[in-house]
Amino acid sequence: MSTPFLSVRDLTVDFHTEDGVVHAVNGLSFDVEKGTTLGIVGESGSGKSVTNLTVLGLHNPENTTISGEIRLDGDELIGASRSSMEKLRGNKVAMIFQDPLTSLSPYHTIGKQIGEVYRKHKGASRAEARDRAIEMLTRVGIPQPKTRVDDYPHQFSGGMRQRAMIAMALVCDPDLLIADEPTTALDVTVQAQILDLLKNLQDEMGTSIILITHDLGVVANTAHDVLVMYAGRAVERGTVKEVLHEPRHPYTWGLLGSMPRLSSAVDVPLLPVRGTPPSLLNVPPGCPFHPRCDYVKLAGPELCRSERPELSPHRGHGDACYLTLAQKREIHK
């Protein structure tokens, strides 16, 4: 079996706040293979963004405790020095965010911003950096790149800004791209174009991608594997086909049920998730999903309310729920 490009094992991230300890991520394990996309799905506060900021070393060491392993291409990132993490960011791992306006400086041209990343990591001259910026804008489908390279972010449309962000993230040919809700702020047509662009760039450059989203529709069209997170834990993991067509965890059923446009593609009734996610300051004992779950009685109230179900081993289709496979299949046949 090949070694995954990114391997996260038993990752725990706690934030120490005035109100107490926020258990943002708890015992999380997953892999990302080279050239594939892992979709990480969950509601706000499920720990999906924190996980990825931790991979990038973008947490505040003053108030954060981290344990576990994060191995990227064989190198351990937990405990790595600040300078080695800085070298890694942009060069080997890059990130794109939901709202490019918060990541792009309004005071510098698009070309300068893309070129600066290239200069910093590759030691290129200004002229080389400008040529590279034009090349990247061409790659991401910006029309008239030789002219638009001198535009400021406000002169670009929302979709073009997101393309420019992708160009900036990929300018140093990173091996891993982390995309945090990259299309949420865009209308549906532009969203589809951006997701197609990411797929094409992945085919061309062999980049591994982690796509963070609350939208299983995005995952269905883009990812190879899926990790469903709830209250800082993985509750289901598998290939897109396994998780979307044979979902096993009641929370995944809920996520799928709350997305009507997927209901014809997957054979699952509409079951919106009732209630709200728990505070990570005070995660319920037992299965963290039990206050919102309709199957506690069937699985065993004692068990669901007192003992935390574990996700089965690191590979293959797995979920963290006490219902038997036969019960799950019976409920969703």
Ligand code: SF4
């Ligand atoms: Fe629901 Fe129990 Fe399964 Fe948790 S373990 S999802 S509470 S049935």
